[in-house]
Amino acid sequence: xxxxxxxxxxxxxxxxxxxxxxxxxxxxxxxxxxxxxxxxxxxxxxxxxxxxxxxxxxxxxxxxxxxxxxxxxxxxxxxxxxxxxxxxxxxxxxxxxxxxxxxxxxxxxxxxxxxxxxxxxxxxxx
Numbered sequence: 001x002x003x004x005x006x007x008x009x010x011x012x013x014x015x016x017x018x019x020x021x022x023x024x025x026x027x028x029x030x031x032x033x034x035x036x037x038x039x040x041x042x043x044x045x046x047x048x049x050x051x052x053x054x055x056x057x058x059x060x061x062x063x064x065x066x067x068x069x070x071x072x073x074x075x076x077x078x079x080x081x082x083x084x085x086x087x088x089x090x091x092x093x094x095x096x097x098x099x100x101x102x103x104x105x106x107x108x109x110x111x112x113x114x115x116x117x118x119x120x121x122x123x124x125x126x
Contacts, residue, residue, distance in 0.1 A: 022072065030075045032103070033068070040064045047114075052121040063113040070106040074099035 006014055026033040047060030077099040081092045 026072055026075050030071070033071050033075060036067055036071050040068060050123045051117065052123065056117045056121055059113050059117055063110040067103070067106045067110055070102050074103050 043064045044061050048057050051057030051060045
């Protein structure tokens with residue numbers, strides 16, 4: 001039997017609202033997300049301008065958005081861990097450290113993509 005509830009376009013509208021609520025919550029409560037979002041506000045237009053081909057532009061922009069995705073997941077992990085207990089526990093610390101490591105890898109991937117694209121196809125302004 002199927003689940004009863006909201007379906008179709010109403011479900012999509014509700015999901016978009018929940019997503020927006022999550023972005024606003026991350027912006028309000030997570031300094032790292034705010035910093036990365038402001039960096040994205042600079043890098044996304046820069047990627048569109050500096051990318052030579054459509055693929056270059058897509059790689060530059062998507063690598064920046066990838067950092068935001070990973071930061072949101074990291075923040076979600078941290079929120080759940082903090083909700084469960086404020087006492088220090090090895091597994092809780094490990095979960096938070098792994099989330100942080102994921103963000104670090106996302107930033108490294110972004111740096112590699114930007115370096116590769118801009119070295120392979122330098123914009124005319126360089």
